[in-house]
Amino acid sequence: MSAADIYRPSLGERAGEGAMTLLLVLSCAAIFLPLILTFYLSAFDEQMIVFPPRGYTLAWYSQIQAKFGAAIWTSLRIALAAVALSLLVGIPAGIGLQRYRFRGRDALSTFLLSPLTVPGIAIGLAIYVLAIWVEENTGVTLAGSLRLLILAHVLICMPWVVRLCLAGLSNHERTTEEAAASLGANPLMVIWRVTLPAMRPGIIAGALFAFIISFENLEINLFLVAPGMNTLSVAVLQYLGYHIDPLVAAVAVVQIVVVGAALMLLDRFVRIGQAIR
Amino acid sequence: MSYLRLDGLARRYGETLAVDRVTLDIEQGEMIVLLGPSGCGKTTTLRMIAGFVDASAGRIVLEDREIGQLPPHRRDMGMVFQNYALFPHLAVARNVAFGLEMRTMTRAEREARVAEMLRLVKLDHLAARLPRQLSGGQQQRVAIARALAIHPKVLLLDEPLSNLDAELRQDVAREIRLLQRDRKLTTIMVTHDQQEAMAMADRLVVMRDGRVQQVGRQEDLYERPATPFVARFIGNSNIVSGTHTGGRLVVEGGSAITLAGAYAGDGPATLAVRPERITLAPPAGQAQAHGTVLLSSYMGAMVEHVVALNPTTQIIARAPSSGPAATQRFAEGESVSMMWPASSETLFDSSNHLVPNRTDAPRSNERISSHA
DSSP: OGGGSSSOOOOHHHHHHHEEEEEEEHHHHHHHHHHHHHHHHHHHHHHOOOOOOOBBSHHHHHHHHHHHHHHHHHHHHHHHHHHHHHHHHHHHHHHHHHHOOOHHHHHHHHHHHHTTTSOOHHHHHHHHHHHHHHHHHHOOTTTTTTTHHHHHHHHHHHHHHHHHHHHHTTTTTTHHHHHHHHHHHHHHHHHHIIIIHHHHHHHHHHHHHHHHHHHHHOHHHHHHOTOOOOOHHHEEEEEEEHHHHHHHHHHHHHHHHHHHHHHHHHHHHHHHHTTTT | OOOOEEEEEEEEEEEEEEEEEEEEEOOOEEEEEEOTTTTTTHHHHHHHHHTTSSOOOEEEEHHHHEEEEEGGGGGEEEETTTTTTTTTTTTTHHHHHHHTTSSSOOOHHHHHHHHHHHHHHTTTGTHHHHHHSSSSHHHHHHHHHHHTTTOOOEEEETTTTTTTHHHHHHHHHHHHHHHHHHTTTOOHHHHHHHHHHHOSSSSEEEEETTTEEEEOOHHHHHHHHHHHHHHTTTTTOEEEEEEEEEEEEETHHHTTTEEESOOOOOOEEEEOGOOOGEESSSSSSSSSSSEEEEEEEOSSSEEEEEEEEEEEEEEEEEESSSSEEEEEEEOOOOOOEEEHHHHHHEEETOOOOEEEEESSSSSSHHHHHHHH
8 A cells, every 4th residue: 555545634624623522622621510419519528518628538428327327218218119019010910011912002101211301290199199199088097108108109110110110121033932932832932042041131121220310319209208208319308408518528428429320230131322222 | 644744724814815825745855935025925824833822724734743832932943933933031052051951951962952053054263252243144044043953843943034134045055955855854945035935945835815826946946937917026027918710819909920839618717938048039920929129138147038919018038148058139110020949938818727739748737736
């Protein structure tokens, strides 16, 4: 190859590349700066958030357990229960929607995914009003119970589970199920030994997404938490009403770490971009 | 009573009959190939036997037992799918073991059977691999081993060679045929490839539009096609339609073909002639047809001449390029005469039924249906 064949970018092309790089750096900064700042603030040795701080301390982290421990525990329990219930309903729903063409299939599909499109605050209010209405008419107390809160979370977790189960099945070869049947597997065995293993990445992704959605939720919790019972998001909001100190930043860091760990776990099983396309 | 009997098997999808009353008797250890163009109902027939498609009518009888109502997992059929359908999350050995895990069997028995099957398909060294780490040919052998491991009553092969490279195909076809013969496996294979079918079958079933056109051994179909479709599909016969009158077939464009045999009944008719049974010669009086060479192609072992009887009717003649039967080469534009023996032509009437040659020894089609 002669020297003349070597490709040389023109000035305009090089300027374009430079602009792209700049845009990339700015975008990354916009994403990561608040995160970094949160870490930074959480270590301020100040009662208020003031610049520059007198010094740095990790003391705020030791207060989390006392001030927010119960709320974190409640949030975790709700999230785990909601995820479990969502999987219980969402996996069979995903299989059914993918496999069968039946009357009302589209309607059911839309219905299962609809909580994605309704603002959380509206869902929270609606469930709250419904619970009050049920209580007035039947005397059954629903509002303010952990069970109702978990069911409400199932509502917002389910679309993710169904959607990711469907995505997980899109590359699944149905003939492998026929192969299993011809080899002597009854229909339940086919699901257990062939369909579910094929869905595994989708199920894990759905579960982790659902966990994050539930754990971070604020709007529904605002309406449905019982007196004396707080989720982390509500507790943080209430705390912020009276104090602005580095403790909130420390709690935020904990939350970021929990969610970030879930996302990293998720990425080991599925490429996120692929799963939510 | 035959080993496996399909009795009036039919499948209707809405208004269309995908499979129209297929009746077939299959002997134990026999290799049957269902052959036909896409949409002829061959795959649907196979899937009905496997139990994946419910028959709209008819019965499937295996060893004197009606199995048409049984779900697939209780039919004991080993199936090899076109895309192999291996379980992607299981290693080769676990794929092969799958059917055995569905049966009561000790672990030692199971492992011995898996090892035996992997040796049989020469994949013992790849037992721990995942399917995606194998080549297409290797995947297919896993699929065969998996289907055979359960010692199926019938082996079903759905286009098993169509996803393989062309050069692999003939080797694999021979391997499957040898395996089938040595283990006396009752096998039903589906293919659209005539060569593949001829190479592998004990008997062939030619299907079209959901119906069986003809059942028979290779020679039966080749020498005595029951319909023009079979004549064309098996070995690419020349098919010429025209009017049969006084021992001649007057074709479109006005040319006449002198039939080699003698047939009853004048009227519209279709003639089928094998290209490799036609002899070309310089123009002569005593010939079946006369024409002009349109194309002359040297194909290696064969030489092919396309001869135009008139602007609308062409006949293809093929002959060896060397050896005692080698053909004379004719240049494009030369006039030639075509000759063929009566045994190489088949005449069909207007409803595509075979018209027997009266001068010939009785060329019964009974042989075809009574065979087996």
